[in-house]
Amino acid sequence: xxxxxxxxxxxxxxxxxxxxxxxxxxxxxxxxxxxxxxxxxxxxxxxxxxxxxxxxxxxxxxxxxxxxxxxxxxxxxxxxxxxxxxxxxxxxxxxxxxxx
Numbered sequence: 001x002x003x004x005x006x007x008x009x010x011x012x013x014x015x016x017x018x019x020x021x022x023x024x025x026x027x028x029x030x031x032x033x034x035x036x037x038x039x040x041x042x043x044x045x046x047x048x049x050x051x052x053x054x055x056x057x058x059x060x061x062x063x064x065x066x067x068x069x070x071x072x073x074x075x076x077x078x079x080x081x082x083x084x085x086x087x088x089x090x091x092x093x094x095x096x097x098x099x100x
Contacts, residue, residue, distance in 0.1 A: 005018045005019040005022065005051060006019055018050055018056060022047055042067045045062065045067065045098065048098070049062050066094055066097075066098055069090070070094055073087055073090040073091065074087065
């Protein structure tokens with residue numbers, strides 16, 4: 001079975017598609033614990049992974065990894081621990097890794 005954003009699952013409130021779950025996540029205000037731009041990046045990566053045929057669990061893991069690695073690299077640059085070239089190289093490598 002190919003899993004897509006239109007695949008239906010039983011959620012805590014009943015049947016829901018992954019697309020609906022992603023939309024609910026976007027609409028849910030998580031500003032008290034997660035910055036909106038971080039949440040949006042993760043949701044975007046998750047949706048892309050599901051559309052490429054990965055399972056929801058693998059998509060969640062890939063999205064979390066991508067966001068964590070990107071944020072850690074950006075923080076290292078902001079603290080002066082790596083150069084702009086190293087930052088750009090790492091971001092490009094993450095993007096390639098996600099697309100393969």
